[in-house]
Amino acid sequence: MSEAQEKKKIILSGIQPTGVFTLGNYLGAVKNWQQMQEDYQCYYFIADLHSLTVHIDPKLRKQQSLQAFALLLACGIDPEKSLIFVQSHVPTHAEMGWILACCSQFGELSRMTQFKDKSAKHPENINAGLFTYPSLMAGDILLYQADYVPVGADQTQHLEFTRDIATRFNHVYGETFKLPEGYFPKLGARVMSLQEPTSKMSKSDTNPNATISILDEENVIIKKFKRAVTDSEMEVVFREGKDGINNLMTIYSAVTGKSLDDITSEFAGKGYGDFKAAVGEAVAEELRPVREKYAELMGDKAELERLMKQGAEIATKISSRTLTKARKKVGLYITK
Numbered sequence: 001m002s003e004a005q006e007k008k009k010i011i012l013s014g015i016q017p018t019g020v021f022t023l024g025n026y027l028g029a030v031k032n033w034q035q036m037q038e039d040y041q042c043y044y045f046i047a048d049l050h051s052l053t054v055h056i057d058p059k060l061r062k063q064q065s066l067q068a069f070a071l072l073l074a075c076g077i078d079p080e081k082s083l084i085f086v087q088s089h090v091p092t093h094a095e096m097g098w099i100l101a102c103c104s105q106f107g108e109l110s111r112m113t114q115f116k117d118k119s120a121k122h123p124e125n126i127n128a129g130l131f132t133y134p135s136l137m138a139g140d141i142l143l144y145q146a147d148y149v150p151v152g153a154d155q156t157q158h159l160e161f162t163r164d165i166a167t168r169f170n171h172v173y174g175e176t177f178k179l180p181e182g183y184f185p186k187l188g189a190r191v192m193s194l195q196e197p198t199s200k201m202s203k204s205d206t207n208p209n210a211t212i213s214i215l216d217e218e219n220v221i222i223k224k225f226k227r228a229v230t231d232s233e234m235e236v237v238f239r240e241g242k243d244g245i246n247n248l249m250t251i252y253s254a255v256t257g258k259s260l261d262d263i264t265s266e267f268a269g270k271g272y273g274d275f276k277a278a279v280g281e282a283v284a285e286e287l288r289p290v291r292e293k294y295a296e297l298m299g300d301k302a303e304l305e306r307l308m309k310q311g312a313e314i315a316t317k318i319s320s321r322t323l324t325k326a327r328k329k330v331g332l333y334i335t336k
């Protein structure tokens with residue numbers, strides 16, 4: 001790392017490898033990660049340990065990690081500029097997660113919306129990992145002394161938790177962690193389902209028309225937008241109660257850079273059909289290079305593995321500094 005890079009503010013973020021990223025992941029997170037690479041020292045990782053909270057076929061999990069790593073690169077995350085790694089390749093995360101789990105209270109973990117939602121949805125698998133998930137996530141962030149954490153709006157509570165834990169740890173044991181700030185995109189922080197626009201677009205949605213995957217073919221994308229749920233009015237305007245149209249306008253604006261007012265003018269006097277077709281085409285166009293690059297990258301597994309190893313080595317070195325500090329602070333015995 002050059003001296004200039006060392007002085008830049010640190011950005012850190014992660015994404016779970018649970019299936020192909022959605023347009024929500026892309027607009028709410030990864031597209032912004034790509035744009036931050038010039039101005040910040042960026043660390044991005046595949047959160048595979050977090051994904052263990054959901055039980056799937058191990059062969060599929062393994063394949064998904066490789067695919068997610070390739071997707072990050074396909075979205076323009078450049079290993080020459082940013083550090084990219086797989087969480088389980090860097091053993092400091094699990095240890096820091098445990099140290100922080102021991103500083104997390106049952107009450108505060110019980111209040112996490114994601115925990116409550118996921119346990120309500122899957123009562124058959126409320127595992128301890130799901131419960132201590134925020135402690136592991138806090139460890140991911142604090143290990144790297146991150147200044148900013150770019151995430152979608154659904155992760156706000158986990159970030160606040162991270163700040164609370166860091167503040168508590170620093171208070172009890174002395175200054176150890178930097179307090180990270182959230183970094184939310186102006187547009188796209190909450191991309192909603194195309195079929196149920198009051199819920200967020202999610203990889204786990206069982207209705208395929210609700211979600212755009214960033215590898216969907218052009219005609220599939222256009223068809224899904226045509227079927228998007230809207231309302232019985234005719235006006236393309238951002239207004240309370242028009243959840244479907246608000247979502248489509250947000251997506252169109254995030255992709256084209258046009259303001260919401262400009263979009264309203266552009267479609268004045270036209271029907272929803274024209275608007276939906278335009279959104280579909282703009283999204284398909286935006287994602288075309290990602291699809292093409294992904295296909296190319298998946299053809300060279302050896303190179304992907306080389307990059308994974310390179311990332312893991314650097315990440316282990318950087319994160320070990322904070323882990324050693326934290327171990328000493330809590331009184332773990334360290335031999336000379």
Ligand code: TYM
Nearest residue numbers: 013014015016024025028029047151152189190191200201
């Ligand atoms: P994950 O994998 O669920 O999502 C990755 C990123 O995508 C954002 N996102 C969305 N943004 C807008 N609209 C949506 N519909 C939408 N769906 C997802 C998420 O906010 C996130 O930024 N816990 C994290 C992974 C993680 C992490 C970390 C993130 C683990 N450790 C440390 C930051 C820092 C998660 O499950 O993200």
